[in-house]
Amino acid sequence: MGHGHGHGHLPQTGSASGRYVASLAAALAIGAVVMVVQFAVGFATSSLALISDAAHMVTDVLGIGMALVAVQLARRSGPTFSRTFGMYRAEVLAPLANAVLLFGVAGYVCYEAIGRIADPPEVPGLPVLLVATVGLAANVVAFLLLRRGADESLNVRGAYLEVLADLIGSVGVLLSAVITLTTGWRYADPLVGVAIGLWVLPRTVVLARRALRILFQHAPAGLDVAEIDTALRALPGVEDVHDLHVWTLTSGMEVASAHLTVGAEADTAGVLASAQRLLSTDYAIDHATLQVEPTESAHRCAQLTW
Structure with missing residues:
Protein backbone atom coordinates (compact mmCIF):
# COMPACT_ATOMS: atom_id res chain seq x y z
CA MET A 1 0.00 0.00 0.00
CA GLY A 2 1.32 3.43 -0.90
CA HIS A 3 0.41 6.72 0.70
CA GLY A 4 1.73 10.15 -0.14
CA HIS A 5 1.29 13.89 -0.24
CA GLY A 6 1.91 16.42 -2.96
CA HIS A 7 4.35 17.86 -0.41
CA GLY A 8 5.08 17.21 3.21
CA HIS A 9 3.29 20.19 4.76
CA LEU A 10 1.41 23.35 3.91
CA PRO A 11 3.70 26.32 3.19
CA GLN A 12 3.72 29.13 5.69
CA THR A 13 3.08 31.77 3.06
CA GLY A 14 1.16 29.74 0.54
CA SER A 15 -2.08 31.69 0.55
CA ALA A 16 -2.78 34.35 -2.04
CA SER A 17 -3.59 36.99 0.58
CA GLY A 18 -0.06 37.03 1.97
CA ARG A 19 1.28 38.75 -1.15
CA TYR A 20 -0.92 41.81 -0.60
CA VAL A 21 -0.19 42.79 3.00
CA ALA A 22 1.33 46.15 2.01
CA SER A 23 -1.65 46.99 -0.22
CA LEU A 24 -4.10 46.11 2.54
CA ALA A 25 -2.18 48.22 5.07
CA ALA A 26 -2.10 51.24 2.75
CA ALA A 27 -5.81 50.93 1.98
CA LEU A 28 -6.53 50.69 5.73
CA ALA A 29 -4.63 53.91 6.49
CA ILE A 30 -6.37 55.81 3.69
CA GLY A 31 -9.79 54.57 4.76
CA ALA A 32 -9.31 55.48 8.42
CA VAL A 33 -8.43 59.10 7.65
CA VAL A 34 -11.29 59.62 5.20
CA MET A 35 -13.79 57.93 7.54
CA VAL A 36 -13.14 60.44 10.32
CA VAL A 37 -13.53 63.40 7.95
CA GLN A 38 -16.73 62.07 6.40
CA PHE A 39 -18.41 61.40 9.73
CA ALA A 40 -17.51 64.84 11.07
CA VAL A 41 -18.88 66.68 8.04
CA GLY A 42 -21.82 64.31 7.59
CA PHE A 43 -23.21 64.89 11.07
CA ALA A 44 -22.42 68.60 10.91
CA THR A 45 -24.44 68.98 7.70
CA SER A 46 -27.12 66.27 8.36
CA SER A 47 -26.22 64.64 5.04
CA LEU A 48 -27.55 61.06 5.00
CA ALA A 49 -25.67 60.38 1.78
CA LEU A 50 -22.38 61.42 3.38
CA ILE A 51 -23.14 59.55 6.62
CA SER A 52 -23.99 56.51 4.49
CA ASP A 53 -20.67 56.82 2.70
CA ALA A 54 -18.87 57.23 6.03
CA ALA A 55 -20.65 54.16 7.43
CA HIS A 56 -19.47 52.18 4.44
CA MET A 57 -16.01 53.51 5.16
CA VAL A 58 -16.31 52.07 8.68
CA THR A 59 -16.90 48.68 7.12
CA ASP A 60 -13.91 49.35 4.85
CA VAL A 61 -11.69 49.97 7.86
CA LEU A 62 -13.06 47.05 9.87
CA GLY A 63 -13.10 44.75 6.85
CA ILE A 64 -9.57 45.55 5.73
CA GLY A 65 -8.40 45.37 9.34
CA MET A 66 -9.92 41.89 9.69
CA ALA A 67 -8.33 40.87 6.41
CA LEU A 68 -4.92 41.97 7.68
CA VAL A 69 -5.36 40.16 10.99
CA ALA A 70 -6.45 37.02 9.14
CA VAL A 71 -3.38 37.15 6.89
CA GLN A 72 -1.05 37.53 9.87
CA LEU A 73 -2.74 34.65 11.70
CA ALA A 74 -2.39 32.44 8.66
CA ARG A 75 1.24 33.37 8.09
CA ARG A 76 2.44 33.09 11.70
CA SER A 77 0.37 30.14 12.91
CA GLY A 78 1.72 27.19 10.99
CA PRO A 79 0.42 23.63 11.13
CA THR A 80 0.65 21.85 14.49
CA PHE A 81 -0.61 18.52 15.78
CA SER A 82 -3.68 20.26 17.21
CA ARG A 83 -4.21 22.55 14.17
CA THR A 84 -3.08 20.37 11.28
CA PHE A 85 -4.02 23.00 8.66
CA GLY A 86 -2.77 25.97 10.69
CA MET A 87 -4.98 29.09 10.74
CA TYR A 88 -5.57 29.52 7.02
CA ARG A 89 -9.35 29.35 7.46
CA ALA A 90 -9.18 32.71 9.27
CA GLU A 91 -8.80 34.23 5.81
CA VAL A 92 -12.25 32.87 4.92
CA LEU A 93 -13.95 34.06 8.11
CA ALA A 94 -12.84 37.65 7.42
CA PRO A 95 -14.78 38.06 4.12
CA LEU A 96 -17.81 36.39 5.70
CA ALA A 97 -17.69 38.93 8.52
CA ASN A 98 -17.27 41.66 5.87
CA ALA A 99 -20.45 40.47 4.18
CA VAL A 100 -22.38 40.66 7.45
CA LEU A 101 -21.08 44.19 8.06
CA LEU A 102 -22.00 45.34 4.57
CA PHE A 103 -25.47 43.87 4.86
CA GLY A 104 -26.05 45.59 8.21
CA VAL A 105 -24.90 48.99 6.98
CA ALA A 106 -26.96 48.78 3.80
CA GLY A 107 -30.04 47.83 5.79
CA TYR A 108 -29.54 50.70 8.25
CA VAL A 109 -29.10 53.28 5.51
CA CYS A 110 -32.26 52.12 3.71
CA TYR A 111 -34.23 52.22 6.97
CA GLU A 112 -32.97 55.69 7.87
CA ALA A 113 -33.64 57.03 4.37
CA ILE A 114 -37.25 55.82 4.40
CA GLY A 115 -37.79 57.78 7.61
CA ARG A 116 -36.42 60.93 6.00
CA ILE A 117 -38.43 60.78 2.80
CA ALA A 118 -41.46 62.40 4.46
CA ASP A 119 -39.46 65.40 5.68
CA PRO A 120 -35.94 65.52 4.24
CA PRO A 121 -33.59 67.93 6.06
CA GLU A 122 -31.91 70.78 4.27
CA VAL A 123 -28.36 69.72 3.42
CA PRO A 124 -25.68 72.26 2.47
CA GLY A 125 -24.25 71.05 -0.80
CA LEU A 126 -20.76 72.63 -0.83
CA PRO A 127 -19.14 70.93 2.21
CA VAL A 128 -20.69 67.61 1.17
CA LEU A 129 -19.29 68.08 -2.34
CA LEU A 130 -15.78 68.83 -1.06
CA VAL A 131 -15.66 65.89 1.33
CA ALA A 132 -17.15 63.54 -1.26
CA THR A 133 -14.41 64.56 -3.69
CA VAL A 134 -11.74 63.72 -1.12
CA GLY A 135 -13.47 60.41 -0.39
CA LEU A 136 -13.69 59.56 -4.06
CA ALA A 137 -9.97 60.22 -4.61
CA ALA A 138 -9.06 58.09 -1.58
CA ASN A 139 -11.27 55.23 -2.71
CA VAL A 140 -9.80 55.27 -6.21
CA VAL A 141 -6.32 54.87 -4.73
CA ALA A 142 -7.45 52.02 -2.43
CA PHE A 143 -9.34 50.40 -5.31
CA LEU A 144 -6.21 50.36 -7.47
CA LEU A 145 -4.14 48.94 -4.61
CA LEU A 146 -6.48 45.98 -4.08
CA ARG A 147 -7.76 45.30 -7.60
CA ARG A 148 -5.13 42.73 -8.57
CA GLY A 149 -5.34 40.83 -5.29
CA ALA A 150 -9.12 40.58 -5.56
CA ASP A 151 -8.76 38.10 -8.42
CA GLU A 152 -6.50 35.79 -6.42
CA SER A 153 -7.71 35.96 -2.81
CA LEU A 154 -11.23 35.82 -1.38
CA ASN A 155 -9.92 37.61 1.68
CA VAL A 156 -8.55 40.51 -0.38
CA ARG A 157 -11.70 40.43 -2.51
CA GLY A 158 -13.80 41.09 0.59
CA ALA A 159 -11.77 44.21 1.32
CA TYR A 160 -11.83 45.14 -2.37
CA LEU A 161 -15.64 44.97 -2.50
CA GLU A 162 -15.80 47.16 0.60
CA VAL A 163 -13.69 49.77 -1.18
CA LEU A 164 -15.60 49.39 -4.45
CA ALA A 165 -18.92 49.89 -2.67
CA ASP A 166 -17.57 53.02 -1.00
CA LEU A 167 -16.17 54.29 -4.31
CA ILE A 168 -19.63 54.01 -5.87
CA GLY A 169 -21.01 55.63 -2.73
CA SER A 170 -18.67 58.58 -3.13
CA VAL A 171 -19.86 59.05 -6.71
CA GLY A 172 -23.44 59.00 -5.44
CA VAL A 173 -22.67 61.56 -2.73
CA LEU A 174 -21.03 63.80 -5.33
CA LEU A 175 -24.14 63.52 -7.47
CA SER A 176 -26.45 64.37 -4.60
CA ALA A 177 -24.27 67.35 -3.64
CA VAL A 178 -24.31 68.70 -7.20
CA ILE A 179 -28.10 68.33 -7.41
CA THR A 180 -28.52 70.02 -4.04
CA LEU A 181 -26.25 72.90 -5.03
CA THR A 182 -27.83 73.48 -8.42
CA THR A 183 -31.52 72.82 -7.70
CA GLY A 184 -31.97 72.79 -3.93
CA TRP A 185 -33.94 69.52 -4.24
CA ARG A 186 -33.94 67.96 -0.74
CA TYR A 187 -34.82 64.45 -1.85
CA ALA A 188 -31.54 63.94 -3.67
CA ASP A 189 -29.60 63.15 -0.49
CA PRO A 190 -31.87 60.42 1.00
CA LEU A 191 -32.56 58.86 -2.41
CA VAL A 192 -28.84 58.54 -3.12
CA GLY A 193 -28.40 57.00 0.33
CA VAL A 194 -30.99 54.32 -0.53
CA ALA A 195 -29.41 53.72 -3.94
CA ILE A 196 -26.02 53.10 -2.34
CA GLY A 197 -27.52 50.62 0.09
CA LEU A 198 -29.38 48.72 -2.63
CA TRP A 199 -26.31 48.60 -4.85
CA VAL A 200 -24.25 47.00 -2.08
CA LEU A 201 -26.70 44.22 -1.11
CA PRO A 202 -26.36 41.83 -4.08
CA ARG A 203 -22.56 42.03 -3.96
CA THR A 204 -22.73 41.22 -0.27
CA VAL A 205 -24.72 38.08 -1.03
CA VAL A 206 -22.15 36.95 -3.63
CA LEU A 207 -19.26 37.47 -1.21
CA ALA A 208 -21.02 35.57 1.59
CA ARG A 209 -21.90 32.70 -0.75
CA ARG A 210 -18.28 32.32 -1.87
CA ALA A 211 -17.03 32.31 1.72
CA LEU A 212 -19.65 29.77 2.81
CA ARG A 213 -18.77 27.56 -0.14
CA ILE A 214 -15.23 27.27 1.20
CA LEU A 215 -16.33 26.84 4.83
CA PHE A 216 -18.69 24.02 3.83
CA GLN A 217 -15.78 22.42 1.93
CA HIS A 218 -17.55 22.34 -1.42
Whole structure:
Protein backbone atom coordinates (compact mmCIF):
# COMPACT_ATOMS: atom_id res chain seq x y z
CA MET A 1 0.00 0.00 0.00
CA GLY A 2 1.32 3.43 -0.90
CA HIS A 3 0.41 6.72 0.70
CA GLY A 4 1.73 10.15 -0.14
CA HIS A 5 1.29 13.89 -0.24
CA GLY A 6 1.91 16.42 -2.96
CA HIS A 7 4.35 17.86 -0.41
CA GLY A 8 5.08 17.21 3.21
CA HIS A 9 3.29 20.19 4.76
CA LEU A 10 1.41 23.35 3.91
CA PRO A 11 3.70 26.32 3.19
CA GLN A 12 3.72 29.13 5.69
CA THR A 13 3.08 31.77 3.06
CA GLY A 14 1.16 29.74 0.54
CA SER A 15 -2.08 31.69 0.55
CA ALA A 16 -2.78 34.35 -2.04
CA SER A 17 -3.59 36.99 0.58
CA GLY A 18 -0.06 37.03 1.97
CA ARG A 19 1.28 38.75 -1.15
CA TYR A 20 -0.92 41.81 -0.60
CA VAL A 21 -0.19 42.79 3.00
CA ALA A 22 1.33 46.15 2.01
CA SER A 23 -1.65 46.99 -0.22
CA LEU A 24 -4.10 46.11 2.54
CA ALA A 25 -2.18 48.22 5.07
CA ALA A 26 -2.10 51.24 2.75
CA ALA A 27 -5.81 50.93 1.98
CA LEU A 28 -6.53 50.69 5.73
CA ALA A 29 -4.63 53.91 6.49
CA ILE A 30 -6.37 55.81 3.69
CA GLY A 31 -9.79 54.57 4.76
CA ALA A 32 -9.31 55.48 8.42
CA VAL A 33 -8.43 59.10 7.65
CA VAL A 34 -11.29 59.62 5.20
CA MET A 35 -13.79 57.93 7.54
CA VAL A 36 -13.14 60.44 10.32
CA VAL A 37 -13.53 63.40 7.95
CA GLN A 38 -16.73 62.07 6.40
CA PHE A 39 -18.41 61.40 9.73
CA ALA A 40 -17.51 64.84 11.07
CA VAL A 41 -18.88 66.68 8.04
CA GLY A 42 -21.82 64.31 7.59
CA PHE A 43 -23.21 64.89 11.07
CA ALA A 44 -22.42 68.60 10.91
CA THR A 45 -24.44 68.98 7.70
CA SER A 46 -27.12 66.27 8.36
CA SER A 47 -26.22 64.64 5.04
CA LEU A 48 -27.55 61.06 5.00
CA ALA A 49 -25.67 60.38 1.78
CA LEU A 50 -22.38 61.42 3.38
CA ILE A 51 -23.14 59.55 6.62
CA SER A 52 -23.99 56.51 4.49
CA ASP A 53 -20.67 56.82 2.70
CA ALA A 54 -18.87 57.23 6.03
CA ALA A 55 -20.65 54.16 7.43
CA HIS A 56 -19.47 52.18 4.44
CA MET A 57 -16.01 53.51 5.16
CA VAL A 58 -16.31 52.07 8.68
CA THR A 59 -16.90 48.68 7.12
CA ASP A 60 -13.91 49.35 4.85
CA VAL A 61 -11.69 49.97 7.86
CA LEU A 62 -13.06 47.05 9.87
CA GLY A 63 -13.10 44.75 6.85
CA ILE A 64 -9.57 45.55 5.73
CA GLY A 65 -8.40 45.37 9.34
CA MET A 66 -9.92 41.89 9.69
CA ALA A 67 -8.33 40.87 6.41
CA LEU A 68 -4.92 41.97 7.68
CA VAL A 69 -5.36 40.16 10.99
CA ALA A 70 -6.45 37.02 9.14
CA VAL A 71 -3.38 37.15 6.89
CA GLN A 72 -1.05 37.53 9.87
CA LEU A 73 -2.74 34.65 11.70
CA ALA A 74 -2.39 32.44 8.66
CA ARG A 75 1.24 33.37 8.09
CA ARG A 76 2.44 33.09 11.70
CA SER A 77 0.37 30.14 12.91
CA GLY A 78 1.72 27.19 10.99
CA PRO A 79 0.42 23.63 11.13
CA THR A 80 0.65 21.85 14.49
CA PHE A 81 -0.61 18.52 15.78
CA SER A 82 -3.68 20.26 17.21
CA ARG A 83 -4.21 22.55 14.17
CA THR A 84 -3.08 20.37 11.28
CA PHE A 85 -4.02 23.00 8.66
CA GLY A 86 -2.77 25.97 10.69
CA MET A 87 -4.98 29.09 10.74
CA TYR A 88 -5.57 29.52 7.02
CA ARG A 89 -9.35 29.35 7.46
CA ALA A 90 -9.18 32.71 9.27
CA GLU A 91 -8.80 34.23 5.81
CA VAL A 92 -12.25 32.87 4.92
CA LEU A 93 -13.95 34.06 8.11
CA ALA A 94 -12.84 37.65 7.42
CA PRO A 95 -14.78 38.06 4.12
CA LEU A 96 -17.81 36.39 5.70
CA ALA A 97 -17.69 38.93 8.52
CA ASN A 98 -17.27 41.66 5.87
CA ALA A 99 -20.45 40.47 4.18
CA VAL A 100 -22.38 40.66 7.45
CA LEU A 101 -21.08 44.19 8.06
CA LEU A 102 -22.00 45.34 4.57
CA PHE A 103 -25.47 43.87 4.86
CA GLY A 104 -26.05 45.59 8.21
CA VAL A 105 -24.90 48.99 6.98
CA ALA A 106 -26.96 48.78 3.80
CA GLY A 107 -30.04 47.83 5.79
CA TYR A 108 -29.54 50.70 8.25
CA VAL A 109 -29.10 53.28 5.51
CA CYS A 110 -32.26 52.12 3.71
CA TYR A 111 -34.23 52.22 6.97
CA GLU A 112 -32.97 55.69 7.87
CA ALA A 113 -33.64 57.03 4.37
CA ILE A 114 -37.25 55.82 4.40
CA GLY A 115 -37.79 57.78 7.61
CA ARG A 116 -36.42 60.93 6.00
CA ILE A 117 -38.43 60.78 2.80
CA ALA A 118 -41.46 62.40 4.46
CA ASP A 119 -39.46 65.40 5.68
CA PRO A 120 -35.94 65.52 4.24
CA PRO A 121 -33.59 67.93 6.06
CA GLU A 122 -31.91 70.78 4.27
CA VAL A 123 -28.36 69.72 3.42
CA PRO A 124 -25.68 72.26 2.47
CA GLY A 125 -24.25 71.05 -0.80
CA LEU A 126 -20.76 72.63 -0.83
CA PRO A 127 -19.14 70.93 2.21
CA VAL A 128 -20.69 67.61 1.17
CA LEU A 129 -19.29 68.08 -2.34
CA LEU A 130 -15.78 68.83 -1.06
CA VAL A 131 -15.66 65.89 1.33
CA ALA A 132 -17.15 63.54 -1.26
CA THR A 133 -14.41 64.56 -3.69
CA VAL A 134 -11.74 63.72 -1.12
CA GLY A 135 -13.47 60.41 -0.39
CA LEU A 136 -13.69 59.56 -4.06
CA ALA A 137 -9.97 60.22 -4.61
CA ALA A 138 -9.06 58.09 -1.58
CA ASN A 139 -11.27 55.23 -2.71
CA VAL A 140 -9.80 55.27 -6.21
CA VAL A 141 -6.32 54.87 -4.73
CA ALA A 142 -7.45 52.02 -2.43
CA PHE A 143 -9.34 50.40 -5.31
CA LEU A 144 -6.21 50.36 -7.47
CA LEU A 145 -4.14 48.94 -4.61
CA LEU A 146 -6.48 45.98 -4.08
CA ARG A 147 -7.76 45.30 -7.60
CA ARG A 148 -5.13 42.73 -8.57
CA GLY A 149 -5.34 40.83 -5.29
CA ALA A 150 -9.12 40.58 -5.56
CA ASP A 151 -8.76 38.10 -8.42
CA GLU A 152 -6.50 35.79 -6.42
CA SER A 153 -7.71 35.96 -2.81
CA LEU A 154 -11.23 35.82 -1.38
CA ASN A 155 -9.92 37.61 1.68
CA VAL A 156 -8.55 40.51 -0.38
CA ARG A 157 -11.70 40.43 -2.51
CA GLY A 158 -13.80 41.09 0.59
CA ALA A 159 -11.77 44.21 1.32
CA TYR A 160 -11.83 45.14 -2.37
CA LEU A 161 -15.64 44.97 -2.50
CA GLU A 162 -15.80 47.16 0.60
CA VAL A 163 -13.69 49.77 -1.18
CA LEU A 164 -15.60 49.39 -4.45
CA ALA A 165 -18.92 49.89 -2.67
CA ASP A 166 -17.57 53.02 -1.00
CA LEU A 167 -16.17 54.29 -4.31
CA ILE A 168 -19.63 54.01 -5.87
CA GLY A 169 -21.01 55.63 -2.73
CA SER A 170 -18.67 58.58 -3.13
CA VAL A 171 -19.86 59.05 -6.71
CA GLY A 172 -23.44 59.00 -5.44
CA VAL A 173 -22.67 61.56 -2.73
CA LEU A 174 -21.03 63.80 -5.33
CA LEU A 175 -24.14 63.52 -7.47
CA SER A 176 -26.45 64.37 -4.60
CA ALA A 177 -24.27 67.35 -3.64
CA VAL A 178 -24.31 68.70 -7.20
CA ILE A 179 -28.10 68.33 -7.41
CA THR A 180 -28.52 70.02 -4.04
CA LEU A 181 -26.25 72.90 -5.03
CA THR A 182 -27.83 73.48 -8.42
CA THR A 183 -31.52 72.82 -7.70
CA GLY A 184 -31.97 72.79 -3.93
CA TRP A 185 -33.94 69.52 -4.24
CA ARG A 186 -33.94 67.96 -0.74
CA TYR A 187 -34.82 64.45 -1.85
CA ALA A 188 -31.54 63.94 -3.67
CA ASP A 189 -29.60 63.15 -0.49
CA PRO A 190 -31.87 60.42 1.00
CA LEU A 191 -32.56 58.86 -2.41
CA VAL A 192 -28.84 58.54 -3.12
CA GLY A 193 -28.40 57.00 0.33
CA VAL A 194 -30.99 54.32 -0.53
CA ALA A 195 -29.41 53.72 -3.94
CA ILE A 196 -26.02 53.10 -2.34
CA GLY A 197 -27.52 50.62 0.09
CA LEU A 198 -29.38 48.72 -2.63
CA TRP A 199 -26.31 48.60 -4.85
CA VAL A 200 -24.25 47.00 -2.08
CA LEU A 201 -26.70 44.22 -1.11
CA PRO A 202 -26.36 41.83 -4.08
CA ARG A 203 -22.56 42.03 -3.96
CA THR A 204 -22.73 41.22 -0.27
CA VAL A 205 -24.72 38.08 -1.03
CA VAL A 206 -22.15 36.95 -3.63
CA LEU A 207 -19.26 37.47 -1.21
CA ALA A 208 -21.02 35.57 1.59
CA ARG A 209 -21.90 32.70 -0.75
CA ARG A 210 -18.28 32.32 -1.87
CA ALA A 211 -17.03 32.31 1.72
CA LEU A 212 -19.65 29.77 2.81
CA ARG A 213 -18.77 27.56 -0.14
CA ILE A 214 -15.23 27.27 1.20
CA LEU A 215 -16.33 26.84 4.83
CA PHE A 216 -18.69 24.02 3.83
CA GLN A 217 -15.78 22.42 1.93
CA HIS A 218 -17.55 22.34 -1.42
CA ALA A 219 -15.46 21.59 -4.47
CA PRO A 220 -13.73 24.67 -5.93
CA ALA A 221 -15.98 26.39 -8.47
CA GLY A 222 -13.42 26.14 -11.26
CA LEU A 223 -12.68 22.43 -10.88
CA ASP A 224 -14.72 19.54 -12.29
CA VAL A 225 -14.33 16.72 -9.77
CA ALA A 226 -15.94 14.20 -12.15
CA GLU A 227 -13.26 15.06 -14.70
CA ILE A 228 -10.53 14.58 -12.10
CA ASP A 229 -12.03 11.21 -11.19
CA THR A 230 -11.98 10.12 -14.84
CA ALA A 231 -8.38 11.32 -15.31
CA LEU A 232 -7.18 9.39 -12.24
CA ARG A 233 -8.95 6.23 -13.41
CA ALA A 234 -7.19 6.50 -16.77
CA LEU A 235 -3.71 6.31 -15.18
CA PRO A 236 -1.81 3.06 -15.93
CA GLY A 237 -2.29 0.55 -13.11
CA VAL A 238 -5.36 2.23 -11.54
CA GLU A 239 -8.42 -0.01 -11.39
CA ASP A 240 -10.72 2.15 -9.29
CA VAL A 241 -10.92 5.55 -7.60
CA HIS A 242 -13.02 6.22 -4.51
CA ASP A 243 -13.22 8.60 -1.55
CA LEU A 244 -12.17 11.43 -3.85
CA HIS A 245 -12.48 14.80 -2.13
CA VAL A 246 -11.42 18.20 -3.44
CA TRP A 247 -11.85 21.39 -1.44
CA THR A 248 -10.38 24.84 -0.85
CA LEU A 249 -8.50 25.55 2.35
CA THR A 250 -8.27 29.26 1.59
CA SER A 251 -7.96 31.27 -1.61
CA GLY A 252 -5.24 29.85 -3.83
CA MET A 253 -4.86 26.66 -1.77
CA GLU A 254 -6.80 23.73 -3.20
CA VAL A 255 -6.49 20.38 -1.42
CA ALA A 256 -7.43 16.84 -2.48
CA SER A 257 -7.52 13.33 -1.09
CA ALA A 258 -8.37 10.02 -2.78
CA HIS A 259 -7.99 6.26 -2.63
CA LEU A 260 -6.57 4.61 -5.74
CA THR A 261 -7.16 0.86 -6.11
CA VAL A 262 -4.47 -0.98 -8.10
CA GLY A 263 -3.86 -4.53 -9.26
CA ALA A 264 -1.48 -6.94 -7.56
CA GLU A 265 1.25 -6.38 -10.15
CA ALA A 266 1.01 -2.59 -10.22
CA ASP A 267 3.95 -0.36 -9.31
CA THR A 268 2.40 1.51 -6.37
CA ALA A 269 5.18 4.10 -6.23
CA GLY A 270 4.79 4.79 -9.94
CA VAL A 271 1.01 5.12 -9.64
CA LEU A 272 1.40 7.52 -6.72
CA ALA A 273 3.91 9.68 -8.61
CA SER A 274 1.74 9.74 -11.74
CA ALA A 275 -1.35 10.76 -9.77
CA GLN A 276 0.49 13.52 -7.93
CA ARG A 277 1.92 14.83 -11.20
CA LEU A 278 -1.53 14.77 -12.84
CA LEU A 279 -3.18 16.72 -10.01
CA SER A 280 -0.38 19.28 -9.83
CA THR A 281 0.12 19.83 -13.56
CA ASP A 282 -3.45 19.65 -14.87
CA TYR A 283 -5.45 20.95 -11.90
CA ALA A 284 -2.97 23.04 -9.83
CA ILE A 285 -3.58 20.85 -6.77
CA ASP A 286 -0.16 20.59 -5.14
CA HIS A 287 -1.32 19.29 -1.76
CA ALA A 288 -2.89 15.88 -2.37
CA THR A 289 -3.11 13.00 0.06
CA LEU A 290 -3.36 9.80 -1.98
CA GLN A 291 -3.74 6.25 -0.72
CA VAL A 292 -2.73 3.55 -3.18
CA GLU A 293 -4.25 0.25 -2.09
CA PRO A 294 -4.67 -3.33 -3.40
CA THR A 295 -8.13 -4.60 -4.32
CA GLU A 296 -8.62 -6.55 -1.08
CA SER A 297 -7.99 -3.44 1.04
CA ALA A 298 -10.54 -1.43 -0.94
CA HIS A 299 -13.39 -3.61 0.37
CA ARG A 300 -13.09 -1.91 3.77
CA CYS A 301 -13.80 1.49 2.19
CA ALA A 302 -16.98 0.10 0.57
CA GLN A 303 -18.35 -0.66 4.05
CA LEU A 304 -18.19 2.94 5.19
CA THR A 305 -21.50 4.81 5.34
CA TRP A 306 -20.12 8.27 4.55
